[in-house]
Amino acid sequence: MAKIVALHYFAVVTRCSSLRDAATQLDIHPNVLARHISQLEYYMDAPLLERGPLGIRLTAAGELLAAKLDRTINELDHVARLIDDLKGLRGGLVGVHAAEGVASAVLVPVLAAFSARYPQVRARLRTGTAKDAVRAIEDASCDLALTFFAPASDAIAVVRRVRLPQFIIAPPGHPVTQAGGAVCTLLGSYRWVLPGPEFGVRTFIDRAAAEAGCRIVPTFEAASLALQRALIREAGALAVLPRAAFADEIAAGTMVAVPFPEAMPVETSLDLCVPADRQPSFAAERLRRDLETALMQLRP
Template identity: 95%
Template sequence: MAKIVALHYFAVVTRCTSLRDAAYQLDIHPNVLARHISQLEYYMDAPLLERGPLGVRLTAAGELLAAKLDRTINELDHVVRLIDDLKGLRGGLVGVHAAEGVASAILVPVLAAFSARHPHVRARLRTGTAKDAVRAIEDASCDLALTFFAPASDAVAVVRRVRLPQFIIAPPGHPVTQAGGAACAALGGYRWVLPGPEFGVRTFIERAATEAGCRIVPTFEAASLALQRALIVQAGALAVLPRAAFADEIAAGTMVAVPFPEAMPVETSLDLCVPADRQPSFAADRLRRELEAVLAQVRP
C-alpha cells in the first residue's frame, strides 16, 4: 500500500513545479512528500526527480515512470471497483466519455434513471473528440464511450453502432428554412458554426459538401453546445447536429431542424465503445446494457 501511495504522490508531483506546490495540493507536509518520493526512488533504484533552485524536473527515469503512471493508477482504481463488487457494495465510480452532441440528449436521461436505481454509484463525465474517447478507454480513465466515428483500436470494442442523421439547426425565419433555401447551391453562402477539424463529424460534413459540389466554410468554430446555441440565436449561424441535441428548442419553436438536400446526405455513425479486454465493474456493465437498450430504440 505504501508504494501505491507513493506512486499517487509522484503523479501529483509530475503536474507541479515544486514539491511544496504538490504537497499543498495533497494537503500534506512537504517533508512527508519528500520522504515518500525518496522511498519510491529507493524502490526503483534510480533518481526520479532533479531538485534545483527553480523547482523540480523529471529525470529520464522519472519521465519513463510518469508516461506509464496514469494508466497504472487507473487500472488500480478499476481493480478497487471490482473488489467492491465482490463485497456486494454495488457502488464506486463509472467513467463515461461522450460526444457533446449526444451527451445531453441521450446520455443524461439514461444516467438520471440509472442514478435513481443505483444511488451509490458515481459517474465521472467527460466530453471531447472521438480520438479523446478512444484514448480514455485505452488508458483506463473511462469505462464507456459514446462518440461519433470511433477510430479503430485493438483496445476498444464497439458494442452498438447506430446511424444518426445530422440536420441543419437554424433560427426560425432563416433563409435555409424557406423553399429552396437548403439547396446545395445556397448552403455555401450562409454563416456556419462547426466543431474544429479534429472532430470526425467536421471531416464528414466537408467531404459530403465537396461531393455535392458546394463548399461550407465555418464562420465560427466551436465544439461547445452552449456556444453553438448562442451563435445560432445571436449571430444567425447554422449548426450541424442530431435533431435530438436541440429537441427542447425545436419543440418550443425557437430553433428549426432542416434536412440536408438528398444530394448531400449527412449521416454519422454513433458508437458505444467499451474496453476490449478489461473486465467491467458491475456498475459499468449495467450502465452499458441500459445505454445499449436506449440506442436500439434510436430513430432518425
Template identity: 75%
Template sequence: MAKIVALHHFAVVVRCNSLREAAAQLDIHPNVLARHIAQLEYHMNAPLLERGPLGIRLTAAGELLAAKLGRTINELDHVARLIDDLKGLRSGGVSIHAAEGVASAILLPVLTAFSAKFPRISVKLQVGTARDAVRALEDASCDMALTFFAPPSATITVVKHLRLPQFIIARPHHPVTLPGGAAPQALTGYEWVLPGMDYGVRTHIDRVSTAAGRRIVPRYEVASLDLQRQLILRAGALGVLPRAAMADELAAGSVVAVPFPETMPVETSLDLCIARDRQPSFAADSLRRELERALRPLQAGDTESGAQVADFRRSQVTLGQSS
C-alpha cells in the same frame, strides 16, 4: 501498499509540478511527501526528480515512470472496484467519455436515472472528441465512451452502433427554410457554425460537401455545443446537429431542423465503445446496459426522422407551388 501510495503521490507531484503544491493537495506535510518520493527512488534505483531554485524537473527515469503511471493507477483503481464486486458491494464509481452533442441530450437523463437507481455509485463524465475518447479507453481513465465516428483501434470494441441523420439547424424564417433554400448551390452562401476538423462530424461534412462540389466553409469554428446554440439563436448562423441535441429548442419553436439535400446526405455514426480486454465492474456493466436501453428508441427514431425529412420536403414543394 506503501509502494502504491508512493506511486500515487508521485503522480500528484508530476501533475502539480511542485512538491509543496502536491503536499497541500494531498493534505500531508511536504517532508512526508519528500520521504515517499525518496522511497520510490530507492525502489526504482534511480533519481526521479531534480530539485532546483525554479522548482522540480523530471529526470529521464521520472519521465519514463510518469508516462506509464497514469494507466497503471487507473488499472489499480479498476481492480479495486472488481474486488468490491466480489464482496457484493454495489458502490464505487464509473467513468464515461462522451461527445458534447450527445452529453446533454442523451446522457444526462440516463445518468440521472442511474444515480437514483444506484445512489452509492458515483459517475464521472468527460467530454471531448472521438480521439480523446479512444485515448481515455486506452489509458483506462474511462470505462466506456459514447462518441461520433469512433476511430478504429485494436484495443476497443464498439458494442452499439447507430446511424444518426444530421440536420441543418436554423432560426425560423431563415432563407434555408424556404423552397430551394437548402439546395446545394444555396448552402455555400450562408454563415455556418461548425466544430473544428478534429471532430468526425466536421470531416464528414467537409467530405460530403466537397464531393457535391459545394464545400461548406464555416464563418465560426466552435467546439462548444452551447456556443454553437448561441450563434444559431443570436447570430443567425446555421449549425449541423442531430435533432436530439436541440430537442428543447425544436419543441419551443425557436429553431427548425432542415434536412440536407438528397445529393448531400449528412449522417453521423454514434458509437458506444468499451475496452476490449478489460473486465467491466458492476457499476460499468450496469451503466452500459442502461445506455443500451436508452439508445434503442433513438435507433428506432431513424424511421421517424426519415418521415420528418419527407414531410419537410413535401411542405417545401407545396410552399413553392403556392407562391
C-alpha cells in the same frame, strides 16, 4: 499499499513546480511527501526528481514513470472497483466519455435514471473528439465512450452502432427554413458554426459537401454545444447536429431542424464503445446496458 500511495503522490508531484506545492495539494507535510518519494526512488533504484533552487524537474527515469503512471493508477482503481463488486458493494465510480452533441440528449437522461437506481455510484464525465474517447479507454480513464465515428483500435470494442441523421439547425425565419432554401447551391452562401477538422463529423460534412458540388466554409469553429447554441441565436449561424441535441428548442419553436438535400445526405455513426480486454465493473456493465437500450430507441 505504501508503493501505491507513493505512486499517487508522485502523480501529483509531476504536476507541481515544487514538493511544497504538491504537499499543499495533498494536505500532508512536505517531509512526509519527500519520504514517500525517496521510498519510491529506492524501489525504482533510480532518482526520479532533480531538486534545485528553481524547484523540481523530472529525471529521465521520472519522465518514464510519469508517462506510464496515469494508466497504472487508473488500472489499480479499476481493480479496486472489481474487488468491491466481489464484496457485493454496488457503489464506486464509472467513467464515461461522450461526444458533446449527444451528451445532453442521450447520456444525461440515461444517467439520471441510472443514478436513481444506484445512488451510491458516482459518474465521471468527459467530452471531446472520437480520438480523445479512444485514448481515454486505452489509458483506462474511462469505462465507456459514446462518440461519432469511433476510430479503429485494438483497445476498444464497439458494442452498439446506430446511424444517426444530422440536420441543419437554424433559427426560425432563416432562409434555409424556407421552400428551396436548403438546396446545395445555396448552402455555401450561409453562415455556419461547425466543430474543427479534428472532429469526425466535420470531416464527414466536408466530404459530403464536396461530393454534392458545394463548399461549406464555417464562419465560426466551435465544438461547444453552448457556443453553437448562442451563435445560432445571436449570429444567425447554422449548425449541423442530430435533432435530439436541440429537442427542447425545436419543440419550443426557437430553433428549426432542416433536412439536408437528397444530394447531400449527412448521416453519422454513433458508437458505444467499451474496453476490448478489460473486465467491466458492476456499474460500468449496468450503465452500458442502459445506454444500449437508449440507443436502440433513438429515432431520426
